[in-house]
Structures are given as structure tokens and as C-alpha cells.
Amino acid sequence: xxxxxxxxxxxxHFVVACLFLGLPIYWLSFLxxxxxxxxxxxxxxxxxxxxxxxxxxxxxxxxxxxERIPGARSAVQQHEELGILTRNIFGGILIIxxxxxxxxxxxxxxGSSVLSVEAGETGAAGASTKRFASxxxxxxxxxxxxxxxxxxxxxxxxxxxxxxxxxxxxxxxxGNQEDVSRLLLAGLFGEAQVDRQDGxxxxxxxxxxxxxxxxxDNADVQLLGVQSMVVDRKDGRAAxxxxxxxxxxxxxxxxxxxxxxxxxxxxxxxxPDSARVALDAVPERYRNSRMVTERRAQLGS
Numbered sequence: 001x002x003x004x005x006x007x008x009x010x011x012x013h014f015v016v017a018c019l020f021l022g023l024p025i026y027w028l029s030f031l032x033x034x035x036x037x038x039x040x041x042x043x044x045x046x047x048x049x050x051x052x053x054x055x056x057x058x059x060x061x062x063x064x065x066x067e068r069i070p071g072a073r074s075a076v077q078q079h080e081e082l083g084i085l086t087r088n089i090f091g092g093i094l095i096i097x098x099x100x101x102x103x104x105x106x107x108x109x110x111g112s113s114v115l116s117v118e119a120g121e122t123g124a125a126g127a128s129t130k131r132f133a134s135x136x137x138x139x140x141x142x143x144x145x146x147x148x149x150x151x152x153x154x155x156x157x158x159x160x161x162x163x164x165x166x167x168x169x170x171x172x173x174x175g176n177q178e179d180v181s182r183l184l185l186a187g188l189f190g191e192a193q194v195d196r197q198d199g200x201x202x203x204x205x206x207x208x209x210x211x212x213x214x215x216x217d218n219a220d221v222q223l224l225g226v227q228s229m230v231v232d233r234k235d236g237r238a239a240x241x242x243x244x245x246x247x248x249x250x251x252x253x254x255x256x257x258x259x260x261x262x263x264x265x266x267x268x269x270x271x272p273d274s275a276r277v278a279l280d281a282v283p284e285r286y287r288n289s290r291m292v293t294e295r296r297a298q299l300g301s
Contacts, residue, residue, distance in 0.1 A: 018048030
């Protein structure tokens with residue numbers, strides 16, 4: 001069987017969407033109208049349960065790399081166990097629902113319930129009993145589906161923890177080197193921000209410099225290097241020297257960053273006139289942006 005691990009994120013969204021959407025529709029189907037609610041809910045249950053089967057299989061194929069991330073094994077295994085339990089719960093619910101529909105069909109009205117049976121509609125001996133049995137099983141499905149929805153939420157929540165707290169699967173889903181490289185870049189950037197906020201400017205500067213060395217062709221990263229020289233190292237001259245060597249794309253946002261970082265560097269060097277000239281060169285569309293107005297206030301104008 002082919003490896004379907006890379007499709008796990010897509011598949012699980014079908015599970016969540018179908019089974020959560022189908023639940024209120026199923027409860028509403030106990031009303032007399034509209035009649036299409038019951039078939040709609042049943043179709044959503046079939047699709048969602050089928051997707052759950054595929055989700056477990058794709059998750060099994062995908063869990064290897066995520067599980068090897070230091071500290072993530074327990075979370076991955078728990079998510080996997082919850083996923084299997086969720087699949088089994090909805091598999092059982094689907095079986096009961098199909099039995100209920102079969103009984104209702106044998107009674108002469110597929111999908112009907114005892115709530116919609118009028119006096120004299122039974123038609124044949126035992127039909128009323130069958131309809132009652134079908135409705136009772138439908139009630140079991142409704143209650144079990146409600147319980148299953150809580151289980152599904154718990155499973156999805158643990159899956160989100162793996163992605164957003166452990167970066168499980170992020171960058172590794174395709175195995176593409178470019179994706180892994182972006183994961184490293186995001187990690188270095190995030191950790192540098194935390195270090196800076198906590199006052200560990202030397203650590204932040206070291207991480208930013210690592211980004212600068214690893215991604216020399218990324219203009220955004222190179223601008224982060226300039227910013228770090230100003231904010232973390234307080235070295236305005238080095239920041240200006242690096243700015244002078246950067247080849248930035250000819251687009252307004254990059255030019256805004258260039259000029260505002262130049263402003264900050266000049267202010268560090270005690271050169272307000274040069275800082276004013278740098279600020280005046282900001283593209284027209286950003287002249288009233290927060291980045292510019294805050295720096296203009298430093299000049300007293």
C-alpha cells in the first residue's frame with residue numbers, strides 16, 4: 001500500500017467537518033420537516049467515518065518522523081491511540097445507523113421515524129414495531145454521535161498540540177529539503193524573538209546571525225540581521241555598513257524596512273539629521289505608518 005502520510009492534514013479536515021456538521025443535522029432530522037435532513041446526516045456520517053479510517057492509516061504512515069522529535073513521542077502516541085478510538089466509535093455508530101435505516105426501510109419508509117408516523121400509516125402488522133425500533137436505534141445513534149463528537153474534539157486537540165507545540169510534521173510532511181529549511185528558519189526566528197523579549201540580546205543576536213549565514217539570498221533574513229545589529233548589539237555603524245551591501249527587491253515594504261533601520265542606526269550614532277533624511281526616503285504609501293510616525297516623534301516633529 002502506498003505511503004499516504006503526506007495527506008494526513010487534508011484527510012483529518014474531512015473527518016472534523018463531516019462529523020461535527022452532521023451531528024446537529026441528525027438531531028434536527030427527528031422533526032417532521034424537512035425530510036432531506038436525515039439522508040444528509042447519514043451521508044455526512046458515512047463520509048466522515050470513511051475519512052476517519054483513512055486518517056488513521058495516513059497518521060500511522062506519517063507518525064515516524066514526528067515521533068522522533070525529542071520530547072514528542074508520548075504526545076504522538078497518545079494522539080494515535082485517540083484517533084483509533086475515534087474511528088472505532090464512529091464505525092460502531094455507522095453500523096447502528098445502517099441497521100436503523102434497514103429496519104425503517106423494511107417497515108415501508110426508509111429514514112422515517114415514529115415521530116412522523118400518523119395513525120393508520122402502519123400498513124401491515126409489525127410495521128409500527130419496526131418503526132419504533134428504528135427510531136429507538138436512531139436515538140442511540142444521536143446520543144452516541146454526541147459522545148463521539150467530544151472524543152473527536154479531544155483527538156483533534158491532541159493533533160493540534162503535536163503540530164503547534166512540537167512542530168510535529170511541520171516541514172517533514174513532504175520530506176522536501178526546502179520545507180525542512182523553512183522549519184529551521186521559523187525555529188531560529190521564534191527563539192530569537194523570545195530571547196530578545198527576555199532581555200537575552202546576545203543570544204538573540206547569535207541566532208539571527210545564524211539565519212543570516214544560512215540564508216544569504218533571503219532579503220527578509222538579511223534585513224533581520226540589520227535590525228539585530230541595531231536592537232541587540234547596539235552597533236549603528238555595522239548596521240549601516242551591512243545595509244550598504246544589501247541587494248533588496250525594488251518593492252515598497254523592503255524599502256520601508258531599509259530606511260527605518262537606517263534611521264535607527266543613525267540615531268544610535270547621534271546623527272539626527274541623517275536619520276531625518278533616511279526617514280524622508282520612505283515610500284509614499286508608508287509615510288503615515290506606525291513605523292514611521294513613531295520614529296518621526298523621536299525627532300520632535
